[in-house]
Amino acid sequence: MTHQNDYTLAEEIVEKGLDAIPELMRVLINNAMQVERAKYLQAREYERTENRKGHANGFKPKTVKTRMGEITFAVPQVREGGFYPSALEKGLRSERALTITLAEMYVQGVSTRKVKAITEQLCGVEISAMQVSRAAAQLDAVL
Template sequence: MLREAVRQTVTEVLQILLDADREAFLRQHEGRKNGYYPRKLETAFGQVKLAIPRDREGKYYPSLLQPYARRQVDVGEVAIALYAAGVSQRKAAEVMSLLLGHRYTHETISAITDQVLEAAEAFQKRPLPEEMAFVYL
């Protein structure tokens, strides 16, 4: 019950911020409103449904949301932390559904951990600039 109240408050605050952001953009660029489109966003308080404002010229995008992002919570970080702790993929999916209020399958968890591990490996193997000196102890 408390979680739902917090999620509703988060939804209302985000919606107010989105509307204010569009108003500021329209004042600066002398544009016109053009309604909203629906979008779901995963937050630390569960999934919220937002009405993303748009402008007539299609130039506006909310500054507080990353384009095409569906989560404010980094699911990859949560999945990797659970994986590193030795939690099975099925159990990790259960834990994440409790934490984030959205059901993830063990296949999704596997895909997320694979992507993050590939990115970490690419980071470790990247070439370092010549100016960068470091000591390994």
């Protein structure tokens, strides 16, 4: 990340305050995933090395529901497969803290409809009754 990018991100924080956090999180995690892919391949983008393990193959969008709303990440791909960044879980659609909160509300007797309404109001994220049920099932498995 260059100093210019750092300054631009700092300006965004000053202008938007806490509303800038989702964008900052997206930029930070996207950059971390690119670094992880470069380490996995043992070569940076467009770099030719004898130790190279494969080739970068673009990015795939992945939207994750978080406490701060939906964030769409650019997940780096590898042509030969076998790589998935550790910053994201495969199959992850919702942040773990959000999932646990949903499950806890459900276990406490709050209806799935009310859980859905509360989540939409607090997080600005629309969830389905099925997601609430899955979260409750995950909590049951842990308990």
